[in-house]
Amino acid sequence: MLALLGLSFFAGFTALLCVADDLNDKADQHSVLLLDKAFASREESMRFHLSDNAEWGEAYDNLHLTLNLDWAWRNQNLGESLFQTFGYEGVFVIGPDGRTRYSVLNGRLQRQSIEAWLGQDSLKRLTDLLRQNDGNALSRLLVAGGQVALVGAAWITPGGDRSVDSVEDAHSVMIFIDRLTPAKLENMGDEYGIKKLTYAASQDIHLYRVPTMGGTVMLKWQSDNPGGALLTWLLPLLVLMMCGTFFTAFMLMRNALRKARHSDVSTFLLEQSQQALTASEQRFRDVAETITDWIWEADAQLCFTWISGRFPAVTGYHSQAWLGQPLHRFLLDDIDLLPRLAQHDETGEPVILSRCRYRSAQQHIRFCNLTLRPVMLAHGKRGYRGTATDVTLEVEAEARVKYLSQFDELTGLPNRAQMNACLAGKLNGTLHGDCPLAVIMIDLDKFKPVNDLYGHAAGDSVLHDVSARFNACLNEAGMTARLGGDEFIMIVFDANSREEIEELCRRIIAQINLPFAINGGEVFIGASLGVALAPEDADNPGDLLRYADIALYKAKNAGRNNWVFFQRDMGEKIVQRREMERELREAIQTDQLRLAWQPRYDVRSARVTAVEALVRWHHAQHGILMPDQFIPLAEETGLISVLSDWVLHRACADARRDLRDLAVSVNLSAVEFRDKGLPKRIRTALELTGLPSHRLEIEVTENAMLQDPDTTLEVMLAIKALGVKFLIDDFGTGYASLSYLHTFPFDGIKIDKSFIFPLNDSSQAHQIVENMVGLGKAYSLTITAEGVETARQMELLQKLECDALQGYYIGKPQPLEEIVAAYCISSEAV
Numbered sequence: 001m002l003a004l005l006g007l008s009f010f011a012g013f014t015a016l017l018c019v020a021d022d023l024n025d026k027a028d029q030h031s032v033l034l035l036d037k038a039f040a041s042r043e044e045s046m047r048f049h050l051s052d053n054a055e056w057g058e059a060y061d062n063l064h065l066t067l068n069l070d071w072a073w074r075n076q077n078l079g080e081s082l083f084q085t086f087g088y089e090g091v092f093v094i095g096p097d098g099r100t101r102y103s104v105l106n107g108r109l110q111r112q113s114i115e116a117w118l119g120q121d122s123l124k125r126l127t128d129l130l131r132q133n134d135g136n137a138l139s140r141l142l143v144a145g146g147q148v149a150l151v152g153a154a155w156i157t158p159g160g161d162r163s164v165d166s167v168e169d170a171h172s173v174m175i176f177i178d179r180l181t182p183a184k185l186e187n188m189g190d191e192y193g194i195k196k197l198t199y200a201a202s203q204d205i206h207l208y209r210v211p212t213m214g215g216t217v218m219l220k221w222q223s224d225n226p227g228g229a230l231l232t233w234l235l236p237l238l239v240l241m242m243c244g245t246f247f248t249a250f251m252l253m254r255n256a257l258r259k260a261r262h263s264d265v266s267t268f269l270l271e272q273s274q275q276a277l278t279a280s281e282q283r284f285r286d287v288a289e290t291i292t293d294w295i296w297e298a299d300a301q302l303c304f305t306w307i308s309g310r311f312p313a314v315t316g317y318h319s320q321a322w323l324g325q326p327l328h329r330f331l332l333d334d335i336d337l338l339p340r341l342a343q344h345d346e347t348g349e350p351v352i353l354s355r356c357r358y359r360s361a362q363q364h365i366r367f368c369n370l371t372l373r374p375v376m377l378a379h380g381k382r383g384y385r386g387t388a389t390d391v392t393l394e395v396e397a398e399a400r401v402k403y404l405s406q407f408d409e410l411t412g413l414p415n416r417a418q419m420n421a422c423l424a425g426k427l428n429g430t431l432h433g434d435c436p437l438a439v440i441m442i443d444l445d446k447f448k449p450v451n452d453l454y455g456h457a458a459g460d461s462v463l464h465d466v467s468a469r470f471n472a473c474l475n476e477a478g479m480t481a482r483l484g485g486d487e488f489i490m491i492v493f494d495a496n497s498r499e500e501i502e503e504l505c506r507r508i509i510a511q512i513n514l515p516f517a518i519n520g521g522e523v524f525i526g527a528s529l530g531v532a533l534a535p536e537d538a539d540n541p542g543d544l545l546r547y548a549d550i551a552l553y554k555a556k557n558a559g560r561n562n563w564v565f566f567q568r569d570m571g572e573k574i575v576q577r578r579e580m581e582r583e584l585r586e587a588i589q590t591d592q593l594r595l596a597w598q599p600r601y602d603v604r605s606a607r608v609t610a611v612e613a614l615v616r617w618h619h620a621q622h623g624i625l626m627p628d629q630f631i632p633l634a635e636e637t638g639l640i641s642v643l644s645d646w647v648l649h650r651a652c653a654d655a656r657r658d659l660r661d662l663a664v665s666v667n668l669s670a671v672e673f674r675d676k677g678l679p680k681r682i683r684t685a686l687e688l689t690g691l692p693s694h695r696l697e698i699e700v701t702e703n704a705m706l707q708d709p710d711t712t713l714e715v716m717l718a719i720k721a722l723g724v725k726f727l728i729d730d731f732g733t734g735y736a737s738l739s740y741l742h743t744f745p746f747d748g749i750k751i752d753k754s755f756i757f758p759l760n761d762s763s764q765a766h767q768i769v770e771n772m773v774g775l776g777k778a779y780s781l782t783i784t785a786e787g788v789e790t791a792r793q794m795e796l797l798q799k800l801e802c803d804a805l806q807g808y809y810i811g812k813p814q815p816l817e818e819i820v821a822a823y824c825i826s827s828e829a830v
Contacts, residue, residue: 005249009242018226027224033193033217035208042188043139043396046176046524047153048084050137053078054154056173062803063093064156064172067101073109083107087184090177092119093156096170113338114175118144122213126153128175135171141815142213147199150178151213185219196220197297234471262265293368297375300382315392316361330444332365350386355395366392408482410460418488420479423541426493436533438478438501441548442470442508444486445526445560446692450518450760458518462525469511473504489545498533499564505529505563513561525562530561537566565660581637583619584630588642592618595650598814599823600665601805603798608823610663610697612806613651614813615643631669640669643714646679652689652696654816662826665697667729670704674711679718686722693723699750701729702728705740713744719744727784732772741779753787753807773800 053059057078062068072078072093072733082088084107092114100113122142129138135155142149155171180188182198201548208219259638294310303326307319322330333356350373360366372386406418414422421793424435444466451459463486470488472482478492490508495501508527515522530552538544547566557566561644587593594616604607617625636641646668655664672678686693698719704712716726725747733752741749751772758765769785776783785797788807798807811822 001249001253002246005245009238009245012238015038016231016238017332020230021098022223022227024223024227027226031194031221031223032208034194035189035197038192039141039210042150042178043141043152045086046088046139046150046178047137047154049082049088050154050174050176050435054137054156055159056156056163057158059174060158060161060164060166063174065101067093068110070100071102072102078102078174079104079109080107082439088176088180090114092175092177094123094172094173094175095126096172097125098420103749114177118142118149120144120176122151125213126151126175130152130155130171140213141210144179147182148180148210148212148217150180154178189221195223195224206639221405224433228488229297258799263471269637293387295387296385297377297518298327298384298386300384302384305377305383314388314826315358315366323523330358332359345399355391362460365389367395368392373525385592411464411482413467414479414481416481416483416489419479419483419491420541423491423544424477424482426491427541427544428541436495436498436501436536437491438495439532439534439544439548440490440501440505440508440563441530441532441545441552442488442490442494443511443528443552443556445556447486447525450523450525453587454518454523460517460525461518462523465511465516469514471508473511489548501531501533502563505531509561511561526561528552528560530555530566532566533561566662579632581639584617584637584643585634585641587617587619588639588646592620593643593646593650594618595647595654596815597816597819598806598813599811599819601810603803603805606663608811610804611655611659611663611819611823612699613647613654614667614669615647623670627667635669635671640671641675641681644668644672645685648682648685650687652685654690655695656689658816658820658824661695662824663697663725664691665694665700665727666700670701673700673704673715674708676715677716678712678715679722681772682719683722694725699727699729702733702740703729705744709740716745727782730786734767739741741775741781746779746781748782748803749782750784750786750806751802756785756787756797756807757771757789759796760790770800773802777801 002321004030013559044328056429058071062071063078078091078093082104083092089106091104094114095101100111100634103112103114104118105112105117114123120142122762126140128139130136130153135157137152139150139152142151153173153175156174157171158166174665175236185197185199189195192324197219198221200218210217210219219246227337235519238589294314295308296304296311297306298304303324304322305324307322309319310664311317311319311322326558350371353370353372355367356370358368367390369389369391370386371388372384372809375383375385377383404415407413408415416653423439445464447459452460463482466488467480467482470490470748474480474490474492477494478490481489481491483489492501492504501716508529512525512527515524530548532538532547532551534544537547547570550570551564551566554570557561596614596616598614600610600612601607615627617630619625631640634643650821651664651666652736655662668678682698686696720726726745728746728749731749732755747770751769755765755769755772759769773783782803783801784806784807785802788794788797788805793807794809814822
């Protein structure tokens with residue numbers, strides 16, 4: 001006890017010291033934050049003064065174009081007031097040649113270079129930093145003469161004065177220098193509640209490191225020491241409390257020893273009670289070995305003499321109603337228990353009866369496991385004691401599992417296992433070509449919208465009705481099985497001819513096309529069927545199912561709601577498609593894709609202002625593949641997202657690195673706008689490549705607005721919030737409503753080349769293009785004409801006030817190097 005108290009007070013003293021130390025640390029941290037704020041405020045003030053004096057049309061005339069000392073010094077536009085008012089010891093004007101043209105030192109006009117006055121050459125680094133900052137005012141700290149000096153610099157520009165003609169290739173630099181003397185440091189510290197702030201050696205405490213261009217300077221100050229004040233008040237109180245606690249503990253221990261002696265008297269009484277508990281413990285052990293659900297006792301004739309309170313909850317009967325009743329009357333099975341139990345009387349081993357049937361009070365058949373054991377009851381009479389465990393749920397679950405192993409739970413149709421067994425059995429028999437066995441694989445069309453719109457309960461109801469219609473069509477001539485979801489297999493036995501199978505397929509589609517009643521309304525779905533025949537196509541279950549699946553795929557691609565018989569060449573086409581999918585996936589991973597860049601000519605500025613990134617697949621066997629040869633495959637297989645990410649990252653990276661200020665447009669598939677994660681993917685591409693968002697344009701066809709327009713609008717608005725622009729590609733060839741031009745956040749339209757080609761010879765084409773341009777102008781959209789291939793077309797489109805032109809006459813899709821050479825400066829200059 002004393003050790004615990006000692007440890008507690010030791011922890012208290014340690015905690016107090018830690019708190020005091022922590023208070024001092026936090027006070028020092030607060031002082032450091034204030035110093036950071038003080039330096040930041042001083043730098044901000046200097047940048048403000050620089051901007052006020054450097055971004056000025058008169059300063060540009062009198063300091064950059066010419067040096068007018070009357071204006072600068074005598075008229076006090078850049079004179080001793082900067083020293084008297086703001087304390088700037090050094091004011092310099094550096095000419096474009098790097099020489100000091102004008103300087104005011106300590107409020108006096110003196111002709112001295114900045115390098116000589118500072119004692120170091122920092123001008124080159126300042127000019128480099130200014131170039132990176134586009135000449136805007138900046139400030140830096142440097143070490144000069146063992147003290148910190150705040151140096152600010154800015155280009156001298158006309159600012160907003162449009163009356164002054166500026167020269168872009170040469171810049172004069174205005175520099176302000178504020179030396180932080182010990183007096184200035186102390187005044188700055190007093191302003192922020194920091195006492196005696198001054199320069200320090202590295203071994204001093206309370207150091208503040210000031211990073212500068214010439215090294216690191218250390219500052220020190222006088223700490224407030226709140227931890228010391230805390231120790232002065234609390235430490236004596238804690239010592240007094242410790243002394244009082246130890247005295248109280250000593251008195252309590254004396255009292256505890258006295259009570260321990262009195263407790264020894266109770267030991268004798270505890271020993272007397274142990275004998276009374278021995279008999280009850282023996283009974284408890286017997287019960288604990290066999291306890292499961294409800295417990296009972298019976299006499300030698302197996303008539304109940306005692307039943308536990310769990311009995312009514314399990315069986316529904318009152319315990320009193322069965323006292324005196326024999327056990328075999330409770331059980332439905334005619335079991336002769338007494339002869340069997342007589343064999344176990346001598347050994348005393350329990351008898352276990354599994355899954356005995358009985359009828360509950362609600363007249364339900366239930367099952368239980370009985371455990372019986374011969375025992376000696378009160379007054380020396382022989383009898384039995386046992387337990388009964390209700391296993392009704394277990395028996396029902398096994399029956400349920402057995403059923404589900406052969407049948408589908410929802411529809412009651414045979415499942416895949418029973419279908420495979422049936423098909424294998426039929427194929428093991430004798431098959432005749434004139435009476436083929438047909439395997440029809442069925443997939444429901446337009447079933448997913450039923451689940452999405454009406455819920456899964458409605459979808460389950462439709463599947464149940466579908467299974468009933470399948471059975472009605474088959475009419476005991478075969479088996480219908482459900483594979484899962486909305487896929488079914490129908491096995492047709494002993495079909496007389498191929499025409500009979502076709503008639504069955506026609507009947508199935510006709511039945512499925514009939515309306516289904518849901519929630520007081522009607523829904524319509526369809527079905528696609530793939531048929532494989534045995535022994536014509538195959539004579540084993542695996543091949544038949546695979547061929548039926550291939551035929552089903554062909555039926556769905558052929559327009560759905562029809563049937564297709566398997567043909568040998570179908571398998572080869574599926575293999576070719578899968579091989580193409582594998583090669584496309586590999587092409588994305590192994591850098592087989594390339595970008596071609598097509599310029600877009602801006603009519604107003606008469607120059608190329610944007611390029612369109614077009615993807616090409618450099619296939620090892622087939623050569624260069626165009627987008628229309630592999631984009632549909634990417635959309636079908638789900639590779640379109642990976643492909644789009646590759647194009648986005650590559651286009652943004654190349655544009656940021658090599659294309660200077662040209663805008664870059666990227667085509668995205670219409671299916672991409674169903675993905676709500678698309679805005680995040682575009683933001684990631686912009687962040688990783690560093691391309692400004694206003695330089696990226698997304699081109700999308702009109703069809704994107706027809707599929708789930710609400711989701712498409714939500715995705716487009718999220719992308720638009722990033723600063724990215726949207727253009728409608730191939731305008732005029734889709735089926736979108738013109739109202740979408742107002743609803744969706746488009747910035748421009750690109751008139752499809754099919755309207756531009758006949759422009760020279762057709763007045764009707766000329767009128768259509770003119771109307772398209774007028775429509776775009778009415779919605780404040782930029783108009784781009786695609787497919788411009790002649791000078792005459794370019795001339796006509798300029799007269800129609802098209803904003804931009806694109807086509808082979810402007811420039812064909814070219815590699816990046818040719819685009820850079822033709823329209824951009826070199827990457828090194830950038």
